[in-house]
Amino acid sequence: MTLLLHTLVHRVENDSPDFFDVPEGHRSGYAALVGRPNAGKSTLMNALVGRKLSIVTNKPQTTRHRVLGLLSSDDYQIVLLDTPGVLEPKYGLQKRMMDVVGQTLDEADVVLFLADATKPLDTFTLERLAGRPVVLVLTKIDLVEQAEAVEKAAAYAEAFPFQAVVPVSATEGFNLERVVQEVLDRMPDGPPFFPKDQISEHPERFFVGEIVREKIFQHFREEVPYATTVNIVQYVERVPPEKDLIDAEIVVERDTQKAILIGKGGAALKKIGTAARRDIERFLDRPVFLRLFVKVRDDWRNRDTFLDSYGY
Ligand SMILES: Nc1nc2c(ncn2[C@@H]2O[C@H](COP(=O)(O)OP(=O)(O)O)[C@@H](O)[C@H]2O)c(=O)[nH]1
Ligand SMILES: [Mg+2]
The missing domain is CATH 3.40.50.300 (P-loop containing nucleotide triphosphate hydrolases)
Incomplete structure (x- = not known):
């Protein structure tokens, strides 16, 4: 802090x-x-x-x-x-x-x-x-x-x-x-901490990752969302009408979870990708090209090195 x-x-x-x-x-x-x-x-x-x-x-x-x-x-x-x-x-x-x-x-x-x-x-x-x-x-x-x-x-x-x-x-x-x-009524006198037109402090890539995670939470039941985290591994801004290029890595704990996330013939992952891209475009107010990859990292939720590098 x-x-x-x-x-x-x-x-x-x-x-x-x-x-x-x-x-x-x-x-x-x-x-x-x-x-x-x-x-x-x-x-x-x-x-x-x-x-x-x-x-x-x-x-x-x-x-x-x-x-x-x-x-x-x-x-x-x-x-x-x-x-x-x-x-x-x-x-x-x-x-x-x-x-x-x-x-x-x-x-x-x-x-x-x-x-x-x-x-x-x-x-x-x-x-x-x-x-x-x-x-x-x-x-x-x-x-x-x-x-x-x-x-x-x-x-x-x-x-x-x-x-x-x-x-x-x-x-x-x-x-x-x-x-x-x-x-x-309970705020002290003082100057602003941020410029007045700002609404948050997180970089855009944080919100992009969160939107992908939200789609996973909405789409899957039980343990999959809880075993999942999302990392934005590449974020290339381009001048419209060229789309921004975003690569997101979805990390799960087990092969079985990876299989569920990808779905039959990749159907589940595609659905998540489409829903996430729509929301990301709405949030950023510009077109993006979103690619999703799924990775298995055994027991990442309990391992400090992973938690550190995933921003927790
Ligand atoms: N009916 C109703 N549902 C709400 C209200 N506020 C939140 N919810 C629902 O409660 C659930 C949890 O909300 P969320 O804001 O994620 O809770 P958090 O875990 O405390 O951040 C979501 O399904 C929301 O849509 C409310 O004022 N009225
Ligand atoms: Mg909440």
């Missing part, structure tokens, strides 16, 4: 002087989105930023990295940090995912604790938030009766001293401005 802060400081220092020309009372800070897998963290972040930065599927543990989204106006800049779902780690990759959550919590000015209104009380995450400034965001409110939501909010309020409670529906766009306001 020091590394990130360092990068931020570096960026600010290198920017033009008018970058510091911010109005008095300008606020900036970090808001962490935490909660159990599938609570709706990535959906809320995308809804707040107004762009799909974090991939979303109906499967838990889709998000593996900390994904940064920026919400700026003339008077503020909120750095939203989407995180992997809080869980008991069972393998090396999950351990790293939980380290990411811990580091993000330490850095946050305010924690948005996302709790699914349709699920039982999430005491598992709450136990890890003691002593922090936390706003409860009760998610998926469109799926429950109002009385049920009120009851759930009350039960949560009894379990933890929240600074505020906000029921939302990210898919319906309900109460999102309240979330922003509650975050803003």
Whole structure:
């Protein structure tokens, strides 16, 4: 995390002087989105930023990295940090995912604790938030009766001293401005960390890899998505109408998984490739030529050298 802060400081220092020309009372800070897998963290972040930065599927543990989204106006800049779902780690990759959550919590000015209104009380995450400034965001409110939501909010309020409670529906766009306001109320005065027109800090290739991973999560059941990671091994930008050339390597743990991913006569891989290319083109707003390759790396999720080189 020091590394990130360092990068931020570096960026600010290198920017033009008018970058510091911010109005008095300008606020900036970090808001962490935490909660159990599938609570709706990535959906809320995308809804707040107004762009799909974090991939979303109906499967838990889709998000593996900390994904940064920026919400700026003339008077503020909120750095939203989407995180992997809080869980008991069972393998090396999950351990790293939980380290990411811990580091993000330490850095946050305010924690948005996302709790699914349709699920039982999430005491598992709450136990890890003691002593922090936390706003409860009760998610998926469109799926429950109002009385049920009120009851759930009350039960949560009894379990933890929240600074505020906000029921939302990210898919319906309900109460999102309240979330922003509650975050803003807890942001310190300060200059922006990033240029105001920027919405994230990740390079395009990160999003490209994530889109391919999303298609795999959507297309396959059970263990395949969890045993998969995607590396962008070549990314050649070309001048339109020439298409950008992108090579993505899909890594799995076993030959059987490779066979499933490729499918009969390559049908499954082709389907993923087509769906991913469409979304990548929409995201980048330019045509791309996407090639997918599948590789087997035995037990990569538990091996530090692979986890390091795959960016976890
Ligand atoms: N009905 C409804 N579904 C939601 C809402 N927010 C998220 N979801 C769904 O819940 C699932 C998990 O969402 P996601 O954002 O990936 O959760 P995360 O694991 O916490 O990041 C997806 O299928 C979303 O479409 C909401 O406000 N209403
Ligand atoms: Mg997520």
